[in-house]
Amino acid sequence: MGGNSPCASCKLLRRRCAKDCIFAPFFPSDDPQKFAIVHKVFGASNVSKMLQEVPFHQRSDAVSSLVYEANARMRDPVYGCVGAITFLQNQVSQLQMQLAIAQAEILCIQMQQDQHTANDPDQLGFEEEEEKCFLLHDNGFSVAQVQETLKRESLWT
Structure with missing residues (x-):
């Protein structure tokens, strides 16, 4: 930055913001909390080293990831964003x-409607079909498993 106000990093670390400050493009002075949380979790030196190892065109994405992970670590110090990802999975x-x-x-329901539409006089077959369908469903079987079981037992047409 080098001009009027130092970047958020230099402001927090109370140092002069050099013209080639690695933090300046990613941590503007108007958003000090962004660098503060990253600094608290990773440390300025580590962030600087990480950014230096990333090509310039990817640094913005790297900073976004660091900010995301730092926020996640503040909420969950043990698992960080992995905890959030696991919860979502x-x-x-x-x-x-x-x-x-x-x-x-x-x-x-479709099977019941199909059975009623056909006006099949064999109500015993319909009741067996309905009972089998709900038994399978109540035991946590998937739709494909219900269909396969009903096909095997000739209850599904």
Whole structure:
């Protein structure tokens, strides 16, 4: 920067901001908290070394990653962003399971409607089909597993 106001890094570290300051392009003086949190987690020396090893055109992305990880480490000092990612992956898995259950319910309803539409006088077959469908669904089977089981047992057409 070298001009009027020092970058957030130089301001926090109370030093003169040199013309070729490695922090100046990424830590502007109007956003001091951005550097403060990165400095607190990684230290200015480590951040400087990391930035020097990254090509200039990728430094902005590296700084964004450092800021993200520093914020995550402040919330969760042990796992950082890995904890957040793991939480989100578990949430996706739970939502996928809920989706599979909803799809199984839709399948069961469609099978009931198909059976009613056909006006099949064999209500015993329909009741078996309905019971099998809900048993499979209640035990956490996916839609594909429900369909495969019903096909094997000749209840699915």
